Amino acid sequence: MSEFPPCPSCNEEITYPDRENYVCATCGHEWPMSAPEVSEESTEKVVRDAHGTPLSDGDTVVLIKDLKVKGSSTVIKMGTRVTNIRIVDGDHDLDCRVDGQKIMLKSEFMKKA
Numbered sequence: 604m605s606e607f608p609p610c611p612s613c614n615e616e617i618t619y620p621d622r623e624n625y626v627c628a629t630c631g632h633e634w635p636m637s638a639p640e641v642s643e644e645s646t647e648k649v650v651r652d653a654h655g656t657p658l659s660d661g662d663t664v665v666l667i668k669d670l671k672v673k674g675s676s677t678v679i680k681m682g683t684r685v686t687n688i689r690i691v692d693g694d695h696d697l698d699c700r701v702d703g704q705k706i707m708l709k710s711e712f713m714k715k716a
């Protein structure tokens with residue numbers, strides 16, 4: 604029975620500790636004693652702009668096309684800067700304020716400023 608774990612590289616059992624690492628006597632492979640932590644899977648949805656840049660709350664975005672506001676005759680022009688966005692769930696995933704009006708927009712028509 605080996606006191607130390609076998610080498611993950613060559614599977615030989617002749618290994619020894621060296622400071623923070625284990626070392627394989629056979630192939631010289633070194634690996635950390637503590638198994639690398641599996642990063643917790645983020646359940647948070649990443650909202651990305653038209654170029655794939657992740658957006659977060661408080662970001663400023665610029666419209667990349669004219670957008671008609673659903674249920675009104677308002678058109679938000681391409682190039683309009685929208686500050687302090689808020690990421691929300693849903694088809695329209697950005698909660699924005701344009702000219703003092705609360706409007707839901709889609710991140711796919713935005714570009715991070």
Ligand SMILES: [Zn+2]
Nearest residue numbers: 610613627630
């Ligand atoms: Zn080895």
